Amino acid sequence: MVTIVKLGGSVLTDKTRLFSFQEAVASRLAAEIRQAGGIPPGDVPVIVYGTGTFGKAYARHYSRPERSTADWRIFQLTTAAIRRLGEEVSRVLHDEGVPHCLIPANALFCQRQGRLGWHGPGPLARLLECGVAPVLCGDVLAEERGCFRIVSSDDIIPFLSEVMPVGPCVFVTDVDGVLDRHGALIAEIGQADAPLASVGGQDDITGAMDAKVVAARLAARNGAAAVIVNGRVPGRLRAALRGGPVVGTRVTGPRAVAPVTGGPRQDTPATAGSQSAPFPVTTDALS
Numbered sequence: 001m002v003t004i005v006k007l008g009g010s011v012l013t014d015k016t017r018l019f020s021f022q023e024a025v026a027s028r029l030a031a032e033i034r035q036a037g038g039i040p041p042g043d044v045p046v047i048v049y050g051t052g053t054f055g056k057a058y059a060r061h062y063s064r065p066e067r068s069t070a071d072w073r074i075f076q077l078t079t080a081a082i083r084r085l086g087e088e089v090s091r092v093l094h095d096e097g098v099p100h101c102l103i104p105a106n107a108l109f110c111q112r113q114g115r116l117g118w119h120g121p122g123p124l125a126r127l128l129e130c131g132v133a134p135v136l137c138g139d140v141l142a143e144e145r146g147c148f149r150i151v152s153s154d155d156i157i158p159f160l161s162e163v164m165p166v167g168p169c170v171f172v173t174d175v176d177g178v179l180d181r182h183g184a185l186i187a188e189i190g191q192a193d194a195p196l197a198s199v200g201g202q203d204d205i206t207g208a209m210d211a212k213v214v215a216a217r218l219a220a221r222n223g224a225a226a227v228i229v230n231g232r233v234p235g236r237l238r239a240a241l242r243g244g245p246v247v248g249t250r251v252t253g254p255r256a257v258a259p260v261t262g263g264p265r266q267d268t269p270a271t272a273g274s275q276s277a278p279f280p281v282t283t284d285a286l287s
């Protein structure tokens, strides 16, 4: 079972200043990943970082809702900025003792008409086997000649939950979780709950909290234990990774169907399929 940590660009960077890395926060989050256990020996998480002001600095150059550009220079500028943030994240992970390896999205993923797929599990599987945390990111994928399209860090997570068995899946962001329209924290969101009414961030090209809830729901449907927590508050990421009680929003999968007396036990498709499936399950989700 793989653990995923999504480090939001909202906590890694300062939303009010371009290209500003929040080193102290990032270092603490890296330490919490290490303290959560498993390093070394044993399991390491897949870490996915959001791009905050590094990636979103170029957002206006991408068409909406396609989130694409025909200009390779914009592609290049965006991926270079995202890589710079990756180097910063890598430095703090190193300093805090988390073995890891950065993987640019184009090395692993591909997209056709905006549908995410990958070139296969190879690098991810090998790094995890070796106890090295793969570090992925929201990025821009070269889709075809003259088409470069954003893939958000949140969108990568449901994809991973389709192709590997994901257990804990922690979305670290800059608010306590999903807030209702009065600003109160929603402790749990199920599959059937009404779609979220955004309370800010509507102009965010990668969808802010709405997109995160959609991603968390899809991951939960595939069996992941999804939770959204505030990375600005010390200890919450660590608590979420340890699976204990934590302030945040849990996003739950479909409820298991109660056993029918006298008949065979019925599981939901999600629990029946993904939990027991070996990794890799799918080598090319585009096929």
Ligand SMILES: Nc1ncnc2c1ncn2[C@@H]1O[C@H](COP(=O)(O)OP(=O)(O)OP(=O)(O)O)[C@@H](O)[C@H]1O
Pocket: 007, 008, 009, 010, 011, 049, 050, 051, 052, 053, 153, 172, 173, 174, 175, 177, 178, 179, 180, 196, 197, 198, 199, 200, 201, 202, 204, 206, 207, 208, 209, 210, 212
């Ligand atoms: N109902 C809501 N509850 C909580 N936050 C909300 C809600 N609706 C919109 N938001 C906004 O969503 C933001 C979090 O999403 P945002 O995309 O900014 O962070 P992130 O995903 O951690 O960063 P990145 O996209 O760079 O990885 C909050 O800061 C808030 O402004």
Ligand SMILES: [Mg+2]
Pocket: 050, 154, 206, 207, 208, 209
């Ligand atoms: Mg976001």
